[in-house]
Amino acid sequence: MSVGEYCIRDVVITDRDTSILEAAKLMRRHHVGSLIIVDKKKGLNIPVGILTDRDIVVELLADDVDLEKISIGDAMSDNLVTATEEDEVMETIEKMRGWGVRRVPVIDHEGAIVGLLAVDDMIELIAEQMNNLAKLVSIERLREQGRRK
Numbered sequence: 001m002s003v004g005e006y007c008i009r010d011v012v013i014t015d016r017d018t019s020i021l022e023a024a025k026l027m028r029r030h031h032v033g034s035l036i037i038v039d040k041k042k043g044l045n046i047p048v049g050i051l052t053d054r055d056i057v058v059e060l061l062a063d064d065v066d067l068e069k070i071s072i073g074d075a076m077s078d079n080l081v082t083a084t085e086e087d088e089v090m091e092t093i094e095k096m097r098g099w100g101v102r103r104v105p106v107i108d109h110e111g112a113i114v115g116l117l118a119v120d121d122m123i124e125l126i127a128e129q130m131n132n133l134a135k136l137v138s139i140e141r142l143r144e145q146g147r148r149k
Contacts, residue, residue: 001088001089001090002085002086002087002088002089003083003084003085003086003087003088003089003092003106003115003117004084004085004086004106004114004115005089006089006117006121006122006125007083007085007106007114007115007116007117007121008115008116008117008118008121009114009115011036011105011113011114011115011116012026012027012030012032012034012035012036013035013036013037013038013045013047013113014026014035014036014037014038014072015037015038015039015040015072016037016039016048016049016071016072016073016076017071017072017073018035018037018071018072019067019068019071019072020056020060020067020070020071020072020075021067023035023051023056023072024053024056027053033052033053033054034050034051034052034053034103034116034118035050035051035072036049036050036105036113036116037049037050037051037072037073037076038113041111044110044111044112045112045113046111046112046113047080047082047105047107047113048076048078048080049072049073049076049077049078049080050076050077050080050103050105051072051075051076051077052077052103055075055076055077056075059075060075080105081095081096081099081101081104082104082105082106082107083095083104083105083106083107083117084106084107084108084109085106085107085108085114085115089117089122092104092117093119093122096117096119102118102119102120103116103117103118103119104116104117104118
């Protein structure tokens with residue numbers, strides 16, 4: 001399973017100059033918990049950072065930071081872990097665990113953002129697969145019982 005098959009393609013992006021208030025409004029408008037911060041390079045959106053709703057609450061609001069004095073560029077996490085569309089999902093999950101990140105921007109061969117792989121989405125996928133396996137066991141049991149009658 002490749003990351004490109006399972007990543008979310010509808011990623012909300014913005015630039016470093018966006019205010020924290022506008023970032024929060026973007027998250028609310030698009031019902032997302034993170035924004036990918038990009039720099040434009042040769043017409044491509046190259047991811048350079050991520051800002052999460054948790055960053056805003058825990059790092060800024062809880063610390064009484066004056067939101068008028070900083071931008072996303074000041075507050076974003078810029079030690080960005082990325083994956084390519086061709087990377088394997090399980091290897092990428094392992095990378096996410098190793099770095100302690102819940103979201104990984106997915107990039108193409110030119111480094112441009114094409115998606116986002118999030119732990120929440122992977123949990124949903126794995127839960128669906130587990131449910132399918134559980135149904136398989138039940139179906140097999142019913143088939144065996146039907147043959148014995």
